[in-house]
Amino acid sequence: MAEKSPKSSPQPLWIYGVNPVREWLLTHAELTLELLHSRRDDRIQTVVNMAQDRRIPVRFVDKKALSQILGLGNHQGIALRARRFPYASLEELLMDEEALSRPWLILDCIQDPQNLGAILRSACFLGISRVVLPKDRSAHVTPTVFKAAAGAPAHLAMARVTNLARAMDRLKEAGIWLIGLDLDGDQSLFDVDLTQPVGLVVGNEHSGLRALVKKKCDILAKIPALGPVQSLNAASAASIALAEAVRQRIHASQA
Incomplete structure (x- = not known):
C-alpha cells in the first residue's frame, strides 16, 4: 500500500x-x-x-x-x-524521473535540530535531493533547522511519512537498495556497491536504528573506526556515507 x-x-x-x-x-x-x-x-x-x-x-x-x-x-x-514547508508525498518523490539516479537519504528519528540541519546541508552539498523522515519522534524543518542547514532544505525534496518501515517497503518495491548505517554492521560501508539505486538509512543520535527499521534494511554497514574514538554522531556518519556514495558514482562514471 x-x-x-x-x-x-x-x-x-x-x-x-x-x-x-x-x-x-x-x-x-x-x-x-x-x-x-x-x-x-x-x-x-x-x-x-x-x-x-x-x-x-x-x-x-x-x-x-x-x-x-x-x-x-x-x-x-x-x-x-x-505559509509552510512544502513537504511532498513519497509517491511524488518516486514519480520524478531522477528518482533512481541519485542516492536517497532516510532518517530514522533524528531529533536534534542542529543535527538535522547539518545532515541536510551535507545532503544538498553532495547533490542528494530526496530525503524521507518520520512524522513522529523526529525533528522536522523549523527555523532552527533551516538556519543550521544554511538554507539547504529549500533545494531538497522531502517527505514526512507516518510509517517509516512501510515507506521503506515502498522504496524497495521501486528498486531501491536500503543500506543501514550501524556500528555492528555486517560489512564495511566502503565495500558496499553504492552505484546502484540506494537509500542510506541513518538512525537516532543516541539509540541508532530502531529494530524494525534495521530489519527492513537490505544491508547493515559500518564505517570502520581506525582511531581511538570508536563512534560518530549522526550528522558526521551521514556525511561520510553520502560522500562515499557520490565518490563511487563519480569513479564509476569515469571508468
Whole structure:
C-alpha cells in the first residue's frame, strides 16, 4: 500500500538569516507571505530587492521588534514568513524521473535540530535531493533547522511519512537498495556497491536504528573506526556515507 504524506502543519514557517532567506526566495517565493528586515546595508538590500521583484510584501522594522517576533536575536537583520514547508508525498518523490539516479537519504528519528540541519546541508552539498523522515519522534524543518542547514532544505525534496518501515517497503518495491548505517554492521560501508539505486538509512543520535527499521534494511554497514574514538554522531556518519556514495558514482562514471 502506498505511503501517504501527513497533512502539512497550518503554522507559518519563519526563516531568518541572509543565506537561508535568499535560498528560500530562489525556490519557494510563491509560499512567502512577507519579508521583514531591520538593516539597510547592501547585503540585506540585495535580498530585499529579490523579494520586491517577486511582489512579496516587505516591511522595515527595528532590530528589537524583529527579535521579539522571532524570539531570538541572532537573525542577521532579515527574516521572512512562509505559509509552510512544502513537504511532498513519497509517491511524488518516486514519480520524478531522477528518482533512481541519485542516492536517497532516510532518517530514522533524528531529533536534534542542529543535527538535522547539518545532515541536510551535507545532503544538498553532495547533490542528494530526496530525503524521507518520520512524522513522529523526529525533528522536522523549523527555523532552527533551516538556519543550521544554511538554507539547504529549500533545494531538497522531502517527505514526512507516518510509517517509516512501510515507506521503506515502498522504496524497495521501486528498486531501491536500503543500506543501514550501524556500528555492528555486517560489512564495511566502503565495500558496499553504492552505484546502484540506494537509500542510506541513518538512525537516532543516541539509540541508532530502531529494530524494525534495521530489519527492513537490505544491508547493515559500518564505517570502520581506525582511531581511538570508536563512534560518530549522526550528522558526521551521514556525511561520510553520502560522500562515499557520490565518490563511487563519480569513479564509476569515469571508468
